[in-house]
Every structure is written in C-alpha cells, then in structure tokens.
Amino acid sequence: MPKTALQFHHNGREVALFVDGGVNLLVALREIIGDMTPKFGCGQGGCGACSVLIDGELHLSCLTLAETAAGRAVETLDGLKDGPNLHPLQRAFMEHFAAQCGYCTPGMLMAAKALLDRNPTPSRDEVVEAISGNICRCTGYEPIINAVLAAAAGGRARA
C-alpha cells in the first residue's frame, strides 16, 4: 500500500515524512522522527501520556491520525527547553518533586503548558481541571499541582 507524504512543523522545525495509512501521530513522532518524549500509555485517550500541542491546543497524539497534522505546528516536550536551559515548568517540576517514575511527566508538562499559555494566573481548581486528563500513579498529584502553581507564580514574578 502506498505511503502518504506529510509535512508539519515539529518544535519549530519543518519535517517531511512518509506514513502508512492509519498511523497515529505518536508513532510518527517516536518511530519516524525519533522524538521519544511523548509516551505511549493506553492508546485509548485515557492516560494523557502522549499529550502534545497542535497549533497550541492540547491533543492526544495517539488518537490523532498523523496526516491530520499536515501543515500544522506540533509541540512536544522536546521543544520545551531552550538549549541547555530548562523551561520554568520543568524547573518547577524538579524543585517540587513532581516526577517519580517520570512516565506521565511529558504529558503533564504539555497539559500544564497548554494551561499557562492560555491562563498565566490559574487557580488551584483550574490546574486540577487542566491536568484531569493525565494520569499519574506515583505522586498523588499534589506535587504536580504545586509545581504548576509555582511555575505560574514564577512567571508573574518575572513579568
């Protein structure tokens, strides 16, 4: 079966690839582009480990047909840091022990980024709602919520 040619922006860089019919964006990112930051968890839309931003909106890459990303901007955790400097959210996660096994962390960070890009001063309830599609089996969520709130407070202090 012929492959489909596909181009999109991956963390600000244009990528061109060929995908088989029905391949999801997570497989395209991990197995073709080699960006291993989005994780495969459930494949059902239940865990959020594969979360990425598409044109700034939070999406589940495992439920996104790869070719629907054509011409769009896909952001993954790999694009969050600025050279050797971690993103403020990443630093806050580190400082507040918001990662244990780390498997949910890429999705959590992208969900948190989607929130702070839209709402730089979220309430605690808004943070809880923003990460409600992301499952963490280690932390009990509290350190993650605190980290996102701390990153938001840090953003206000810098502004």
Add this chain to the structure above:
Amino acid sequence: MTVTVKTFATSGEAAAALSSDRSARYLGGGTLVMRALNEGDISVSTVVRATDQALARIEVTNLRVTIGAGVTFARILAERDLGFLHAPARSIGGPAVRNMGTVGGNLFAPSPFGDFTVALLALDATIAMQGGLGTRDLPIEEFLQSRDRQNGALVLAISCQRPASADAFRYRKVARIKPKGGSVITLAAHLPVSSGRISGARIALGSMAATQIRARAAERALEGRSLDSSAISAAAAAIAEGTSPTDSALASAWYRREVAGVHLRRLLSGQE
C-alpha cells in the same frame, strides 16, 4: 495494520464513500476511530474524512441551535450562546479529549460514554444525516434505536431547541473519579413549564441501557404537575422503570438502578 485513508473536501463526497464501503468508518475527532485502530479493530479497513467547513458551523437563533457534527466540546464551551450545553460539554474527558471529541462522534460513543448525547436526547434533538440516497432529518430517538446500522451514513449536524430558562434544563453526570471519570449514570431533564405546570417533560439517561434512553415513567410522573417534593418523589420512584443497565468496572447494574432515583431527586431539587 494499514488502512486506506480517504479525505474529501465536501461532506457529500465523504457520505458517498461511506455508503459504498461497509468497512469504512468516518473519522471525526479520532477519539473513537483511532482508538479502534490502536486496538487492532480489523473491521475498519477504510477511514473517511471530510475537511468541509460546514461541519464545523454553529448557528444560533432565538429558539433553536444547530451544531455541525465536527464541532468540538471545547468550541461549545467557548460559545456563550450555548451556555445550556456547557455542563454536558465540560463533563466529557479532560481538556485534550474536549479539544478533539466532536458532537457528531458522541452520538456513536458506546455506554458508558456518550454523555453529551444524553443532553441532546432530553432536548429532543434532530440529527441531519447524509446517506447514499440524499439528506434526511432523523429524531434522535430513532437515530439511537438504529445506531448500529447508521455507520453507512454521515451525520452532518445536530439541532435542538433552546430551553426557555436556565431552570428548564438540568444535567448531571455521576462519576466516581473527580473531576474526570466514566459515567456511573448520566441524567438530563428538560422540563418546560406552562402556567406553573410541567408540560412536555423529557428525562434522558446514560449508562442505564445499551444506548441513551428516555425515562418515560418518570416523565409521566412529572407531566402536568408543578415541580414540588411529591412530584419529585414520584419521578424518583419511577426512574429505573424500563432501564437495563449492565455490570461494569464503574458500577454494577444493581447499584445503577438503586442510585438513579437519588440522583434524579438531587437534580430536580437543585442539590449539589
């Protein structure tokens, strides 16, 4: 498994492709079809898509709203005129699922999903469909009864009346995990009031049968009465009549039947 993806510029072409291929499924937001592909569902060999902007249109008039099948729950939450649908839209998934999942796709979501459709059933929605023989409007109950046979047609839009007041339409999803979890039971009630009496009550339930259903006995208990405690008690006592819930990891059929009346009472009396 590799599938053939067919993308069309118009909904008409997509509908023609769907009606001519039994193994074709329409891809809306991806939360159902991509999940099926990820799970290796071999019944799907062709995926049909349409980029038709008409599928993403929202039209609001004084009395009715028409929502394109491709409208996402996030867009409904962004529309002030659709405030009466915000509670059902917000009850679905997390933010990513709401950015992807569509109103049209929700009509096909199997139990315990399809919460938005519960609201549409209470609001007596009409489903505009395009099949091989042209377009037609189908009452939502008729659509749900024949849902398994509707894969060959394309849902274009859903239209429903706007409740006369905020009080006239109520919605509640009961889940064990907050703020996001699968439905134990989902309830929606449209209770128009004429001269102080309920006239044309519609109560819809999710997760209480294979598809979303109306609670007709509870509706009868409210019809022609004012929404007082005795009417609410009568409706709560009748709510499980005609339901056929199943056991699942979220709740047993017995539990769902037992608590349905409790949650209807809370919904109708305005308790949290």
